Amino acid sequence: xxxxxxxxxxxxxxxxxxxxxxxxxxxxxxxxxxxxxxxxxxxxxxxxxxxxxxxxxxxxxxxxxxxxxxxxxxxxxxxxxxxxxxxxxxxxxxxxxxxxxxxxxxxxxxxxxxxxxxxxxxxxxxxxxxxxxxxxxxxxxxxxxxxxxxxxxxxxxxxxxxxxxxxxxxxxxxxxxxxxxxxxxxxxxxxxxxxxxxxxxxxxxxxxxxxxxxxxxxxxxxxxxxxxxxxxxxxxxxxxxxxxxxxxxxxxxxxxxxxxxxxxxxxxxxxxxxxxxxxxxxxxxxxxxxxxxxxxxxxxxxxxxxxxxxxxxxxxxxxxxxxxxxxxxxxxxxxxxxxxxxxxxxxxxxxxxxxxxxxx
Ligand code: ADP
Ligand code: MG
Numbered sequence: 001x002x003x004x005x006x007x008x009x010x011x012x013x014x015x016x017x018x019x020x021x022x023x024x025x026x027x028x029x030x031x032x033x034x035x036x037x038x039x040x041x042x043x044x045x046x047x048x049x050x051x052x053x054x055x056x057x058x059x060x061x062x063x064x065x066x067x068x069x070x071x072x073x074x075x076x077x078x079x080x081x082x083x084x085x086x087x088x089x090x091x092x093x094x095x096x097x098x099x100x101x102x103x104x105x106x107x108x109x110x111x112x113x114x115x116x117x118x119x120x121x122x123x124x125x126x127x128x129x130x131x132x133x134x135x136x137x138x139x140x141x142x143x144x145x146x147x148x149x150x151x152x153x154x155x156x157x158x159x160x161x162x163x164x165x166x167x168x169x170x171x172x173x174x175x176x177x178x179x180x181x182x183x184x185x186x187x188x189x190x191x192x193x194x195x196x197x198x199x200x201x202x203x204x205x206x207x208x209x210x211x212x213x214x215x216x217x218x219x220x221x222x223x224x225x226x227x228x229x230x231x232x233x234x235x236x237x238x239x240x241x242x243x244x245x246x247x248x249x250x251x252x253x254x255x256x257x258x259x260x261x262x263x264x265x266x267x268x269x270x271x272x273x274x275x276x277x278x279x280x281x282x283x284x285x286x287x288x289x290x291x292x293x294x295x296x297x298x299x300x301x302x303x304x305x306x307x308x309x310x311x312x313x314x315x316x317x318x319x320x321x322x323x324x325x326x327x328x329x330x331x332x333x334x335x336x337x338x339x340x341x342x343x344x345x346x347x348x349x350x351x352x353x354x355x356x357x358x359x360x
Contacts, residue, residue, distance in 0.1 A: 001060050001142050003175040008055035017041045017199040024175040030190025031179045038199040039179040043145045047076045075141030079148045081132020083120040089131045090116040097138035106134040126157040144176045162188050183223050195219050211272055213352050220270045226323040227271040230357055233263050243269055246319045250293050252351035266357035275350035276324035281341035292345040299340050313344055
């Protein structure tokens with residue numbers, strides 16, 4: 001199936017959605033954006049809960065705009081799965097399923113066997129969401145839409161369900177749009193991510209493309225890139241692009257740098273914290289041609305974030321603070337303390353330039 005949104009618009013008072021162009025194949029597209037950016041509006045238009053002011057929604061060439069909700073073959077799961085409270089979990093799923101075999105199959109895939117004869121009120125949040133998903137899938141939709149289905153769950157259950165869902169969604173072979181405001185959920189579940197801002201799709205790409213090559217400062221900030229520095233291009237040639245951030249110079253590989261960025265351009269230098277490697281300060285580091293950017297600095301602050309440590313390093317006496325995310329072995333090897341000296345290495349291909357000036 002191919003879902004194709006073309007010049008799709010919808011206005012609600014001051015808020016205007018679109019015009020949006022978006023093509024979703026048999027894949028999971030994570031729709032990521034802040035509250036009020038238009039994520040639910042996007043799903044509502046596809047589902048037929050709202051009608052667009054203009055534009056088209058094609059599903060394998062079939063126009064959905066104007067079709068009543070029940071003729072669209074679009075399944076939707078909401079933040080709080082709306083189950084029939086007086087029916088058991090089994091009856092909720094049976095309601096939409098073509099056969100008992102289908103109910104059994106979905107119950108097995110979604111691990112519902114133990115809870116099928118219970119009513120929704122007696123189920124945990126995670127179980128209710130799995131039943132809601134089973135009921136939606138039982139109708140064999142051509143498109144699956146999910147609107148923050150895990151956001152009301154506790155973190156451990158959310159994480160476990162998230163891991164299970166990726167395999168399930170992929171096996172469906174239909175377009176899946178998964179709305180979330182959580183960057184980790186988007187990167188864990190999405191084959192691609194669409195970043196929504198103020199009713200527009202600002203960037204669509206693979207998780208690594210969006211994380212490593214954000215198209216705008218907004219995308220960079222929203223996907224957790226803390227290293228955004230205002231800089232000026234000092235040189236551009238076949239070997240790379242050099243940018244001065246105060247007294248510190250970063251080199252980036254020339255491929256992928258927009259042609260509009262030339263000597264003298266003011267840009268934002270963007271470095272994802274997971275791309276910054278730290279070494280003990282006494283390691284000899286060479287910033288020469290072909291090598292990583294190397295700078296030395298002082299640990300200003302560190303934070304244990306569970307799976308990773310976040311370390312802020314003041315470079316050039318604090319003119320610039322570079323944040324690195326490192327794993328525990330690195331943290332322990334470096335014996336990080338506030339005030340310790342470290343070398344930071346950033347490979348040229350991890351220095352991304354955004355043609356917008358500004359810092360933070
Ligand atoms: P998100 O899901 O990203 O939080 P929404 O799509 O729900 O954002 O909302 C985007 C904007 O559209 C908000 O300003 C919201 O108030 C407005 N909006 C959404 N649905 C309606 C509606 N049915 N009537 C009026 N305004 C709406
Ligand atoms: Mg919403």
